[in-house]
Amino acid sequence: MxxxxxxxxxxxxxxxxxxxxxxxxxxxxxxxxxxxxxxxxxxxxxxxxxxxxxxxxxxxxxxxxxxxxxxxxxxxxxxxxxxxxxxxxxxxxxxxxxxxxxxxxxxxxxxxxxxxxxxxxxxxxxxxxxxxxxxxxxxxxxxxxxxxxxxxxxxxxxxxINEQKRVSEKLEMDSLTDHLTGVFNRRAWDTFLDLEEDRCKTYGHPTTVIIIDLNDLKAINDKFGHSAGDQMIQKTAQILKKNVRSNDLVARLGGDEFGILNIETTLENTQKLVNRLLKSLQNAGINAALGVAAREPSKNLRMAVIEADEKMYQHKRQIKVII
Structure with missing residues (x-):
């Protein structure tokens, strides 16, 4: 032939x-x-x-x-x-x-x-x-x-080319940042989820999601005022950004909730990141609940977000029981 x-x-x-x-x-x-x-x-x-x-x-x-x-x-x-x-x-x-x-x-x-x-x-x-x-x-x-x-x-x-695209996409999304923390906002998060889902489907990349929720924000606001609560949110964002890789995505999803999109990463490696984040947050005096989930090839990233969110609430309940 x-x-x-x-x-x-x-x-x-x-x-x-x-x-x-x-x-x-x-x-x-x-x-x-x-x-x-x-x-x-x-x-x-x-x-x-x-x-x-x-x-x-x-x-x-x-x-x-x-x-x-x-x-x-x-x-x-x-x-x-x-x-x-x-x-x-x-x-x-x-x-x-x-x-x-x-x-x-x-x-x-x-x-x-x-x-x-x-x-x-x-x-x-x-x-x-x-x-x-x-x-x-x-x-x-x-x-x-x-x-x-x-x-x-x-x-x-x-x-x-995809690596270059990710950099360009982040630059284009700079306007979609959370004003308080400087990380991406919910709209940028949703956009990146869809873009990365397309890549996962095409290339089979492993990708994971971490959802973080601050446990004491309301108490901090009530006791010390909203400026203290804002400082805790800002400190959390700084810790998250410091611990992730440059191609990962950190976003404030609203209020006291953050999300991390771990690009081309296994669940095992992400769990190591979760352990580092928990330690860094605890050292900063920030009490947070975290949930993590991996995208499964037969499902999609948005389903992983739902799973990570459920696991975050499980962690939050465990913390309350311990306290």
Whole structure:
């Protein structure tokens, strides 16, 4: 198969709009020319194997589904422990032993790694079919490698652009700041949630949310006046900003409530941040309740906000019981 014709058919790099568009065209092309019941573009994050895009004709797999990475054929393929093309996957012992076989019927497999700029594995371009395929599909190995490299390059360039976009978006949102604290306001928070949700859906980024609520603001206002309460709110904002990374987002959501959007961060790392925040706030004499939640690929960031808010109230109730 002529490689130039393939690229022209999928779309040249100049008329491919973005990673998502390139992925859709490549999956469509590969299904039309090589068959296979399911073609996917996936992301691996920790032990999650996240489906970013799917061209499905029989398995019922959709974008946003999450499988166990260690159970997949791809986890063996990227380590060169299994072939990238297996017309009869039952002949490959490691593939036969893979846990994914308990969920779906697989008799043929294709897989190619997708790379981050530093050479680490981002995910895979892969396909499975319930029927054994002809040995002749192995002749398309160069084509598959070419398309995976093309996707990787588009991905790498786009991730760089996204970092620049985040900086630009923050600059554009400077007018949407809370006058008392200097952090972003609720309107900016809602805007950034939507922007980051789109990126999470496209690239499978892990993102977490922290909700912070001050427990003693009303008592401070009643006892010492609103200026003292304002000072506590300002001090809280300073502590939050000091502890987060430059690409994270801190916003005052209203009254004594703040939110932190942790970009491309796991729940484990966010919990470490929560512990630092609690210690810093306590050292400053600020009594606060915190709740944290991670965006799940099958859900969205706004659902994570709701979960984090619920956990914050759980923490608040625990504090009252202790007191």
């Amino acid at each position: 002529n490689k130039l014709l393939v690229v022209q058919t999928c779309g040249t790099t100049s008329n491919l709009k973005d990673f998502k568009d390139a992925g859709e065209k490549i999956l469509e092309y590969l299904h039309n020319h090589l068959g296979f019941a399911l073609w996917m573009i996936t992301r691996t994050e920790s032990n999650d194997w996240i489906v970013l895009q799917a061209k499905d004709h029989g398995y019922g797999v959709q974008a946003g589904q999450v499988f166990n990475w260690a159970d997949s054929y791809c986890s063996k393929m990227v380590l060169d422990k299994g072939p990238r093309i297996a017309p009869d996957s039952k002949k490959i012992p490691l593939y036969v032993e893979a846990g994914i076989n308990k969920l779906v019927d697989i008799n043929a497999y294709i897989g190619q790694p997708l790379f981050n700029e530093d050479g680490s594995i981002f995910g895979t371009l892969c396909a499975i079919d319930p029927s054994v395929q002809p040995q002749s599909i192995e002749q398309h190995s160069d084509l598959l490698e070419l398309l995976s490299l093309l996707l990787s390059r588009i991905l790498q360039n786009e991730l760089k």
